[in-house]
């Protein structure tokens with residue numbers, strides 16, 4: 001590394017000395033190396049003031065060492081905080097040279113700084129959350145505060161436009177933040193400096209007025225304090241009494257809020273008594289002394305020692321009537337309380353380090369930190385917040401910018417599509433591409449806090465099924481789901497239309513069962529799937545319909561099935577009687593009319609084939625018997641009062657869980673009818689069934705048919721017969 005010049009040597013000594021004074025431990029060699037590294041890294045750069053750039057990181061380091069004296073790691077990180085942003089060095093080098101802990105802090109500071117560049121602050125609260133969402137280590141914020149404080153102290157050297165922007169940002173983001181962190185002193189300084197640049201006229205006027213009556217005020221304070229001092233000495237209390245500085249910005253704010261002139265606001269005198277004691281009790285003793293001398297104003301008393309403020313601020317506030325009847329505000333606190341009030345998080349940590357922290361202290365610490373980040377209500381269980389300095393808040397949210405600089409809050413892992421829907425449903429709907437920080441990225445990219453996102457839309461673009469795989473916001477998920485469903489429905493309807501037209505043109509008809517069969521054959525899960533394929537032109541309808549018709553022909557073997565049934569029925573009843581007798585004469589059933597038990601029958605004597613059994617109504621028989629009526633012979637089904645024959649029905653209907661039960665119930669409940677067989681085929685939503693049962697006669701069968709027709713969901717019931 002470079003040989004440092006005498007001027008640098010003096011600066012280094014000053015820094016080391018300050019650190020040793022304020023910090024529990026200092027790694028001198030590491031700090032020296034960081035000091036030299038920073039000089040080397042910034043050697044070619046100048047500040048707006050014309051000074052070598054290195055003066056800035058050095059001053060930031062000094063601010064950290066004095067204002068936020070947490071540890072040497074923070075000071076070293078401060079020395080290196082601008083190295084990544086402004087020089088050719090990268091974070092890996094920092095990690096190699098100074099370790100991961102320091103590199104992470106430097107990286108954090110660099111990222112935060114990047115976010116605010118050139119942004120107009122419109123939603124301060126969101127910005128503060130954005131900041132927190134990016135910060136995993138409280139030391140990052142401390143370095144950033146120090147950086148901002150030094151930049152504000154040297155703001156006179158930049159152009160007026162930048163002055164305004166930086167001052168605005170400081171007032172709206174950093175000052176409230178400093179307050180939350182309990183960094184009272186820094187908060188005041190940031191506010192006053194911002195005020196100076198944002199409303200210079202008012203600032204100068206208030207400054208002038210304060211100056212003009214300073215002597216007078218000092219004299220009054222002296223007159224007021226002297227009797228108190230004497231008493232405190234009597235009690236052997238070590239103390240410091242200061243005329244509490246009134247900050248310009250707070251005076252201004254009170255003037256505006258209460259709509260009162262400077263004189264009335266500033267007329268209120270204020271002193272602070274800081275007792276050097278470990279005993280809080282001494283504060284109450286001091287309060288007693290003050291009240292003995294001056295009359296207190298009853299409503300103006302606050303005991304923040306017994307009940308500390310959310311940011312752990314402790315002090316007694318009282319207002320008394322001083323000499324000449326003027327009101328004087330008095331604050332009483334211990335040295336430790338004063339340090340916590342001014343240095344917040346850092347002081348608190350230090351006290352915790354130095355002393356063995358009690359269980360109660362730890363609990364307070366956890367509560368305080370949590371309260372810093374939100375209004376104490378979000379209780380997600382007491383996570384290991386205390387682990388080192390690590391913070392783990394807002395890690396489930398990210399904050400990204402619109403091109404106009406508006407901030408949008410999104411859940412972690414959000415994609416540009418989520419962002420698009422967050423802007424407006426229409427934008428999400430038609431989003432076709434995205435730019436993140438000026439670069440085109442895939443729509444499934446993961447967004448990060450601080451990204452600036454621009455959505456490219458196209459009228460022809462619509463939500464895509466694949467989007468649902470990566471979107472995380474409920475809004476985006478719902479819209480995409482709805483769209484996909486609607487799109488699907490449209491396609492199905494389209495397909496159905498094509499199908500209906502086609503079969504109408506070909507003069508075909510399909511019963512629900514037939515369609516179900518067809519779909520099953522084509523291996524579709526549902527009719528919707530089938531229609532969808534038609535719409536998407538994935539099926540050749542002509543081919544399918546031709547194949548179906550041919551297959552139908554092949555399938556059309558009801559004769560066979562009927563034969564089977566007829567056989568059973570005829571055998572079951574015991575064959576036919578010729579002239580009332582089982583005569584052993586050869587006979588067969590005519591194919592033209594296929595008589596089955598229950599049909600009125602008649603025989604026709606053939607040559608060589610014995611007797612043909614016809615139905616009495618058979619047209620064919622009527623024709624042939626006209627020629628030779630002598631060949632007709634009476635035949636009968638064996639029949640008595642008790643004898644039954646097998647009847648068959650084919651039933652078509654809607655498939656439902658109870659259908660089989662309904663069907664069998666309708667048959668069995670009718671006068672001792674016994675089912676011989678029941679056969680149901682279901683296709684998708686329809687069923688087709690064949691039922692055989694013992695009946696007494698055709699009338700009996702017909703009555704059962706009527707009963708079955710009444711079952712809900714049954715389309716048709718027919719006697720099982722040949723066509």
Ligand code: MN
Pocket residue numbers: 056081082147
């Ligand atoms: Mn800086």
